[in-house]
Amino acid sequence: IERRMSRLLPVDYFHVVFTVPDDLIKSLAMHNRELFFSAMFAAGSQTLLTLGNDEKRLGAQLGLTAVLHTWTRDLRFHPHLHCIVTGGGLSADGTRWKATRQDYLFPVRVLSALFRGKLVAALNEAYKAGRLVLDGVAGFADVAARDVAWRRLLRKLYRTKWVSYAKPPF
Helix, strand or coil, rough: HHHHCCCCCCCCCCEEEEEEHHHHHHHHHHHHHHHHHHHHHHHHHHHHHHHCCCCCCCCEEECCCCCEEECCCCCCCEECCCCCCCCEECCCCCCCEEECCCCCCCHHHHHHHHHHHHHHHHHHHHCCCCCCCCCCCCCCHHHHHHHHHHHHHHHHHHHHHEEEEEECCC
């Protein structure tokens, strides 16, 4: 434990989790795993870095690491990201550390909404580029009506509350 602890920066850390709405996106994720999981990592890291760099929030470059979990304890498919995020970051000029409050990183509503926007935008871009596999995806059996089904899915994704949270790591 001491060797592991010696590798940590002497700062506070937060445990951030990004989830996706199971019922709306499970089938799409299962049929497009590599693209979907890559988009999750990009959306999660961009969300944290964007909020960290925002002068109104912190105005600093955060440090983070992310791990993808794809299953629950009872082996149900449930993709989500666990991120360990520094409780602060380097100032824009790189000369000083800017710490967050010990008990607060960012508002979870903002984390959730920004993550949702970034992930849905990435999926929409992949759809428009023809990179999504839709054969076998629930709701996309009718090839002629896929554009309509896609727009319907996008509306549902934007209307659904996504759940993310940030807490001190265990």
